[in-house]
Amino acid sequence: MGGEPIGSTGLEFGVPRPRPGAADCGSPQRPARAALDDATLVVRAREGDVTAFEDLVRRYQVPVYRIAVRILNDPCRAADTAQEAFVMAWRRLPEVKAEQAFAAWLYRIAVTRAVSTLRTVRPYLPLDETAAARDRSPGPEEHALADGLAAALRCALNRLTPEQRACWILREMEGLSYEEVAAILHTTPGAVRGRLHRARPQLAQELTPWR
Amino acid sequence: MAVNAAGDRLPCGHDIDQLWDHLAKGTPDQHVRSCEYCQAALSEIRPLRTATSELAAEPVRPPADLSGTVMAAVRARIAGAPRIALPGPAGNRLFISEPAAAFILRAAGDTVDGVRARSCRLTPYPHDQSISTDLKLSISLRSDMPALAAARAVRTAVRGAARAQLGLTLGRIDIDVVDVHAG
Numbered sequence: 480m481g482g483e484p485i486g487s488t489g490l491e492f493g494v495p496r497p498r499p500g501a502a503d504c505g506s507p508q509r510p511a512r513a514a515l516d517d518a519t520l521v522v523r524a525r526e527g528d529v530t531a532f533e534d535l536v537r538r539y540q541v542p543v544y545r546i547a548v549r550i551l552n553d554p555c556r557a558a559d560t561a562q563e564a565f566v567m568a569w570r571r572l573p574e575v576k577a578e579q580a581f582a583a584w585l586y587r588i589a590v591t592r593a594v595s596t597l598r599t600v601r602p603y604l605p606l607d608e609t610a611a612a613r614d615r616s617p618g619p620e621e622h623a624l625a626d627g628l629a630a631a632l633r634c635a636l637n638r639l640t641p642e643q644r645a646c647w648i649l650r651e652m653e654g655l656s657y658e659e660v661a662a663i664l665h666t667t668p669g670a671v672r673g674r675l676h677r678a679r680p681q682l683a684q685e686l687t688p689w690r
Numbered sequence: 691m692a693v694n695a696a697g698d699r700l701p702c703g704h705d706i707d708q709l710w711d712h713l714a715k716g717t718p719d720q721h722v723r724s725c726e727y728c729q730a731a732l733s734e735i736r737p738l739r740t741a742t743s744e745l746a747a748e749p750v751r752p753p754a755d756l757s758g759t760v761m762a763a764v765r766a767r768i769a770g771a772p773r774i775a776l777p778g779p780a781g782n783r784l785f786i787s788e789p790a791a792a793f794i795l796r797a798a799g800d801t802v803d804g805v806r807a808r809s810c811r812l813t814p815y816p817h818d819q820s821i822s823t824d825l826k827l828s829i830s831l832r833s834d835m836p837a838l839a840a841a842r843a844v845r846t847a848v849r850g851a852a853r854a855q856l857g858l859t860l861g862r863i864d865i866d867v868v869d870v871h872a873g
Contacts, residue, residue, distance in 0.1 A: 516806070516830070516871060518808070519806045519807075519808050519830055522808040522809050522828070523796065523807075523808065526789060526809060526810065527768070527771050527788070527789030527792070528789055528792065528793055528796075529761070529764060529765060529768070529789075530793070532761075533757065533761050536761065537757050540752050540756050540757050540760075541750070541751070541752060543752075544750065544753075548750060549750075554753075558752065558753050561752065561756060561760075562756065562759055562760050562763065565760040565764075566760060566764060570767065627744075628740060628741040629741050629744040629745045629748065631741065632742060632745055633745060647742075651742050651746070652742060652746040653746075672707075676698065679706065679710065680706075682738050683734055683735050683737070686737040686738050689740075689741075
């Protein structure tokens with residue numbers, strides 16, 4: 480799915496697209512170039528301008544890494560995934576047809592890799608597993624004592640399928656529209672709604688002690 | 691949760707998706723505020739909304755060397771780019787890669803107010819000593835800029851940069867305004 484031309488979605492992301500230069504996490508030596516729009520940087524990078532691509536990497540490294548680490552819940556694997564996604568994006572720049580939708584295209588590559596990695600490293604544990612399975616990880620009560628509500632949700636998200644988890648993170652935490660999430664996950668907005676709808680009671684159940 | 695068999699509609703007619711949106715926006719309507727079914731359902735999903743907001747608000751920082759690592763990998767994958775021969779005495783040929791020459795010419799285009807140079811394609815004239823290369827340059831123009839004046843200024847800028855920094859004499863310079871951006 481990451482291999483499709485950018486023009487296939489027709490989407491231009493409003494959220495969580497960073498402001499030009501806002502996500503720059505270092506090397507502030509080229510502020511002027513960092514202010515260029517995505518389309519200009521993509522065209523330049525596609526013609527071999529490495530510094531233009533570097534500006535895109537600096538602009539999007541925060542959201543790409545953040546999405547990866549939220550899906551994978553593992554900083555090391557998230558860093559690897561983000562790196563692989565950017566390098567793949569560089570190789571596939573010639574496929575980009577609608578330069579202004581670069582963010583959608585890049586997020587699709589990153590999410591695809593993260594979900595793929597998640598399937599490889601840890602088969603998901605359904606929420607309706609037996610009590611014995613639940614005993615293998617801390618329950619909500621233990622989280623209440625230790626880390627609190629957010630930590631309990633993080634634990635509960637681990638029990639969703641990779642696709643459900645990606646939907647929850649992109650829609651509920653990154654604030655993307657159903658259409659944007661669907662484009663990233665190569666599915667329909669209706670399917671996204673369905674996944675979220677099924678995930679919600681499962682997650683709510685895990686947070687019962689906080690009602 | 692007091693919902694019907696489909697799992698999404700309350701006896702009062704509201705569904706969980708609506709209530710979830712109410713929670714997200716913080717704008718429950720009169721019905722939701724007074725309906726016992728809605729209030730019961732809200733009490734069940736409110737912790738999830740709170741937890742989701744808390745988790746989303748947690749700052750996430752990528753490793754400090756992420757962009758450096760990416761760019762090292764990218765540079766290691768750069769294939770040989772087309773080269774352009776710069777004017778010079780026979781036997782002492784000097785070449786420049788097309789991306790490097792394009793970088794210089796785009797930078798010259800960028801110096802014109804309201805112009806962002808995009809695609810930059812050079813077509814060398816290997817057999818014409820008076821003209822080195824033709825240029826096709828696409829640009830994005832700020833919406834308040836007159837195209838003709840901007841194109842004239844861009845031609846002057848890139849021709850000057852080509853001569854001063856590369857020793858190239860540009861022949862035909864085609865400028866294509868492909869986009870307009872706001873100020």
